[in-house]
Amino acid sequence: MKRKKIAVVGGGQIGGILALLVAQKELGDLVILDIPDKENFIKGKALDIMQMRPNDGVDVALSGNSDFSAMEGSDVVLVTAGMPRKPGMSRDDLLNINLNIIRNVADQVKQHAPNALVIITTNPLDAMVYAFYKLSGLPKAQVVGMAGALDGARFRTFIAMETELSVQDVSCLVMGGHGPSMVPLVRTATVGGVPITDLLSAEQIQAIVKRTQDAGTELVKLYETGSAYFSTASAVIEMAEAYLKDKQRVIPSAALCEGEYGVNGLFLGVPAVIGGTGVERILEFELSSEEREMLDATVAAVSKTVEETGL
Structure with a gap:
C-alpha cells in the first residue's frame, strides 16, 4: 500500500518537531519546505531524522526542499511558516508580516495539493486560517486551524498539576479564539469523570483558567526568542492523525462556523x-x-483581527 504524503511548510522549531513525530508515528512520507536560504538547513533536518529511523524501527522517507512543487499530491499540508512571537509582541502584531506568507502558501497549495487537508498554526491563528481559506478557495472541510487542541492540552496540564492527578484522566473543552479571549469551559472539566469543582477551590480554578488563557504569552516570556513548539507540534499531529486514520475524533479546532453557536463566516475554536x-x-x-457572554467576547476579538486582513 502506498504511504501517505505529508508536507510541512516551514522548517523551524515546530516544523522540525512535526517531522520527527510524523516519522516516529509512521504517518507517511514527508517533505519539509522552506525558503531557498534555509534549504540546506531543512535538508539537514530531514537527513538527520532519516538516520534516526533504524533506531526507532520506522520506515518513512523524509526530504527538504525550497521548491514548492515538491508538495505535489500531498494528503496533508501542515503550515507552520511565519514569524514567531517575541516578548512584548501580541499575536495581532504579526498579522501583516504573516499574511503575506500565508498568501504565498495558499497559492502553492492550490496549485500543487488542492485535495489536501491543510492545518494552520501561523499566528494570529484565527485570522490566518480565515485568510488561507479565502485565498486558496479550498472547501471548508479541508482548512482548519490548530486552536483548541493546544489550548485544551494546556487546560488539562494545569488541572493535572494543581490536582496532582494523572493528566491522562483529565478531560475538558476550550472554545473561542486562540488567544487571551479563549473560553476554557470549567463545567466540562473533569478528572476521571469527577468535576474539578469538587476537587479544587473557586480560586484555584480561576487561576488555572487565567493561566490557560495566558499560556502562550508565558512561554514567549520564558523562551525570549520564540514561542511554543513542542506542545504546538503535538496538537497538530493529533489533528493530522485523526484525518489520516479516519478516527472521527472530536478535537476543538478553528473550523469555519456557518451558523453554529450563532457565528457566521469566522474560523473559531469549536468541538470539531x-x-x-x-x-x-x-x-x-x-x-x-x-x-455565551464569554464566547461573544472572543467572537468580537476574532472579528476585529479578521477585518484587518482586508479579505
Whole structure:
C-alpha cells in the first residue's frame, strides 16, 4: 500500500518537531519546505531524522526542499511558516508580516495539493486560517486551524498539576479564539469523570483558567526568542492523525462556523469532528449565559483581527 504524503511548510522549531513525530508515528512520507536560504538547513533536518529511523524501527522517507512543487499530491499540508512571537509582541502584531506568507502558501497549495487537508498554526491563528481559506478557495472541510487542541492540552496540564492527578484522566473543552479571549469551559472539566469543582477551590480554578488563557504569552516570556513548539507540534499531529486514520475524533479546532453557536463566516475554536474527509461537522451544545457572554467576547476579538486582513 502506498504511504501517505505529508508536507510541512516551514522548517523551524515546530516544523522540525512535526517531522520527527510524523516519522516516529509512521504517518507517511514527508517533505519539509522552506525558503531557498534555509534549504540546506531543512535538508539537514530531514537527513538527520532519516538516520534516526533504524533506531526507532520506522520506515518513512523524509526530504527538504525550497521548491514548492515538491508538495505535489500531498494528503496533508501542515503550515507552520511565519514569524514567531517575541516578548512584548501580541499575536495581532504579526498579522501583516504573516499574511503575506500565508498568501504565498495558499497559492502553492492550490496549485500543487488542492485535495489536501491543510492545518494552520501561523499566528494570529484565527485570522490566518480565515485568510488561507479565502485565498486558496479550498472547501471548508479541508482548512482548519490548530486552536483548541493546544489550548485544551494546556487546560488539562494545569488541572493535572494543581490536582496532582494523572493528566491522562483529565478531560475538558476550550472554545473561542486562540488567544487571551479563549473560553476554557470549567463545567466540562473533569478528572476521571469527577468535576474539578469538587476537587479544587473557586480560586484555584480561576487561576488555572487565567493561566490557560495566558499560556502562550508565558512561554514567549520564558523562551525570549520564540514561542511554543513542542506542545504546538503535538496538537497538530493529533489533528493530522485523526484525518489520516479516519478516527472521527472530536478535537476543538478553528473550523469555519456557518451558523453554529450563532457565528457566521469566522474560523473559531469549536468541538470539531475530524475524520477521513477533514472537518466533518461541528458539535453544538447549549451554553450558559455566562459562557455565551464569554464566547461573544472572543467572537468580537476574532472579528476585529479578521477585518484587518482586508479579505
